Amino acid sequence: MSRFERRFLLRGAGVALALPLLESQALGQSSKNPKRRLVAIDVALGLHAANIIPQQSGRDYQSPIYLKLLDDYRDQFTIMSGVSHPEVGGGHDSYKSFLTCAPHPNSAGFRNSISLDQLAAAKFGSETRFASLALSSSGPGLSWSRSGVEIPTQTRPSQVFKQLFLAGKPDEQKLQLQRLREGRSVLDVVMEKTKRLHTALTGRDRQKLDQYFEAVREAERRLAKAEAWQQKPKPSVDAKVPRDELDRTRIVERMRLMYDVMHLAIETDSTRFITYNISGMNSVPVIPGIDIDYHNLSHHGKDPTKIAQLTIVESAIIKEFRRFLAKLSESVEEGQALLDSTMVLFGSNLGNASSHDTKNMPILLAGGGFKHGQHLAFDRDQNYPLPNLFVSMLQRLGMETDRFGTGIGTMRGLEIG
Secondary structure, three states: OOHHHHHOEEEEOOEEEEOOOOHHHHHHHHHHOOOOEEEEEEEOOOOOHHHHOOOOOEOOOOOOHHHHOOHHHHHHEEEEEOEEOOOOOOHHHHHHHOOOOOOOOOOOOOOOOOOHHHHHHHHHHHHOOOOOEEEEOOOOOOOEOOOOOEOOOEOOHHHHHHHHHOOOOHHHHHHHHHHHHHHHHHHHHHHHHHHHHHOOOOHHHHHHHHHHHHHHHHHHHHHHHHHHHHOOOOOOOOOOOOOOOOOOOOHHHHHHHHHHHHHHHHHOOOOOEEEEEEOOOOOOOOOOOOOOOHHHHHOOOOOHHHHHHHHHHHHHHHHHHHHHHHHHHHOEEOOEEHHHHEEEEEEOOOOEHHHOEOOOOOEEEEOOOEOOOEEEEOOOOOOEEOHHHHHHHHHHHOOOOOEEOOEEOOOOOOOEO
């Protein structure tokens, strides 16, 4: 319960009754609690550690190759080393746990838990038209519901743009409202039928049905919110619908288009929680100097030729990330840069993609109002728990919690600016 929620209570005879949120109270809350946002980006095929992790700890580190590309924003990010998610192995499957911290993602009975962005969206998502955006370069994403179900991703920037900013014709809007209402009535019928089954089931079947109930409830909440926002006009932007790059090997162009839409979504306050999975591919990317497929490069086996080409590919990825940071830094909201109110988590679920090692994950946190400009270097043999960073991020958003996943307490050395 937030400080604001605790304040507005009627107490008497041992009973505490929370008042509804009144308009005047909401206005006061808005001025005291500025908008805060979270963007999480995973480079699923890893980032070559020698090129991103400094040799020195603290604030006087020398920037390796990738960080030199970000030197303009050195005071606005923290680089971390010697961190990982406890008990998360699984090689490439570890992307499933990048934002959930759920152990053993490659095990047969693996059941995921809620991701960082979805927990935040459940708390604060009603303040924007879209509670969150789950994006990917292709295939699976990083967002998981409370019941451990993967949130479907969007891979085409043009479709995201249309969803965010194009209202459609009046008859189309009317049809959309009708579909929303019909969708809710269908859910009502389904819930009524499944409740009858619940009493006749035991054990694992009942657990599965409870998971299903939660998924239906989440769908109901999304439908109710979508119907409310359907009555309000979408924001207008001075930008055209992006033209999707359909060639999957043109990874730079595809990233740039998606980052542009992500920036617009944040700038217009259409959502405050975004995940983006840069999933990689088994093809040769269209980048000068590259003639080996990206996945093969990530499994370089210390081959100097492969590492040289991998460095070119990953440098291109870092440059597009820098461009995104620049857009957030140059956009101003209520007298401060948008980056100051936006936590941007960037890294990989793999510490060493060549060996599928999930220890020593390369992690960078930019913006969000933290005291940056440092390298937080933890023990590379006995890694510091990365979930503690997620606790710090949730607290920065305004949640009163000291736990997330396997994390207990906030991240050591990370302070508010």
